Amino acid sequence: MKELLDARNVIVALVVAGLLLLPLYTSITGNIFVLTLFTRIVIFALAAASLNLIMGYGGMMSFGHAAYLGIGGYAVGILAAEGIGSGFIQWPVALAASALFALVVGALSLRTRGVYFIMITLAFAQMAYYIASGLARYGGDDGLTIYKRSTFDGLINLSSRVQFYYLCLACLFGGIYLIWRIVNSRFGMVVQGLRSNEARMQAIGFPASRYRLVCFVIAGTMCGLAGALLANNTDFVSPAVMYWTRSGDLMVMVILGGMGSLFGPMIGAIVYLLLEELLSQVTEYWALIMGPLLLLIVLFGHGGILGLLGRLRRG
């Protein structure tokens, strides 16, 4: 029992409880802004969690993860623009498109290692970015406004702030649960083994690239879901969602929270986006503080926030 009650687990539990009870707080205080802010945070947390699956557990440093945010978003946006408003069609298409993109990108990029892998995933994301900029029919550079959020036959109403927030939260927790199951399955063990020692895993007889590819596709699909949520949240999708600095943001969230820990990316996303929000309220030049802060975190805070909390316990 004492094992369960270290600083790190307590913080995670408090954060989860806080996220669950947030709509209660807004309905009492009438502070809607916090709810919209946290809807965005929860969506990015899902994207960061999916990146953590390949980066933290699989050792695949993808620098193009924001591409799936855009692909999921554009699937929703384009179908909505063509008059197909049903989420039962939009969302599966968004997931399938992301999975397909991840399959192609993964099959090609997983042939490379290390920095080359970082760069080739970046290149593919930039390609997706330029394709979206070239979609003149769907707004091109300016982006695409989504006039009606996905409909689910009265099952859930996405235009209701609270319902949409809980949907996003359910997706986040569902995603984290899925990652937890994957990581502790035989499949997940193999993927983590490949991260530690590929030669040995291959010698045992596991086909390395196939395991990696499946993991890569799962992460891409999960991020595509985040993209569909994000497009519904902002009622808008533009190529800027896929820009490489966005992929950088996602990486920062994962590393900030603690790579390779289940709840790390969620904590990272909350801290990063809250910090961005708070600093931008204090000063217009928030990045002037954020930048050096990131540098300090890298220099002194190894293992992210959760790693720091873990060390705290050991003294």
Added chain:
Amino acid sequence: MLLVVEQFLNGLQFGLLLFLLAAGLTLVFGIMDFVNLAHGSLYMMGAYFAATFVAWTGNFVIGVMLALGATLLLGIVVEFVALRHLYGRDHLDHVLATFGLILFFNDAVRLIWGPAGLALPLPAWLTVPIQIMPGVFYPSYRLAIIVVSLLVAAFLYVVVMRSRLGMLIRAGASNREMIGALGINIKLLYTLVFGLGAALAGLAGLMQAPILTVQIGMGENILILAFVIIVIGGIGSIRGAFLAAIFVGLIDTLGRAFLPDLLRQMLSSTAASTAAPALSSMLIYLLMAIVLVLRPEGLFPANRR
């Protein structure tokens, strides 16, 4: 024909400019094994310094020299304060730290120079067109970029391959501990290399500045191009960076110039005019993907390790 010659020269000029940027990146990458995303920020700072100093001194050449010195100094300061503590760490740490530096530099520039872009006006002697072939005129400034870049490339070659300093640098790349044990101050050497890379990036930035405007974020797009180049050329190889840079410069420029017409002949004109801009922007990324799939180590892998 005239257009082809002109676009070819434009491509060459762009490629050589990219080489200056990529050379610094590949030096730092190949020798210190350090991923520097903030290289594009140094490029931007070079342009801002030049615009400021040229306006301040009223002389183009003096202003540019001051700007070069300032970028060199800035590079050394950044390395000394922050980045030298990150050598030998995971590449991911480099990415995160230098990503933070990009955020910092962009906002610092916005604070100091304001959100609007600056212009770097050319002196009169650099604006006259020069006749390069009978009936073919080419802007003298672009020609000057080609000449300067080629001189710098030759200088780099001599320094890295023929001088004692270059020998130490290359030795440091292949075995850091050994050269340290032989009594060479490897930390100082690394700082110097980083400063050199910063100055090269600054030079590229200030040379590009009169053609485009000096603005925030100007370093980010071109940084990605530089990364594409060093990946295609093989990380750590200056020769590879040189060839890949010219290749990428030519493909990008010629693609933008001629792809729309080419597509128009094959597709309907509306389809072509929508597809062409996207396709020509994608061209080099496509090239990089093909190269990496066929030769995962780049075209000219440096012989290290």
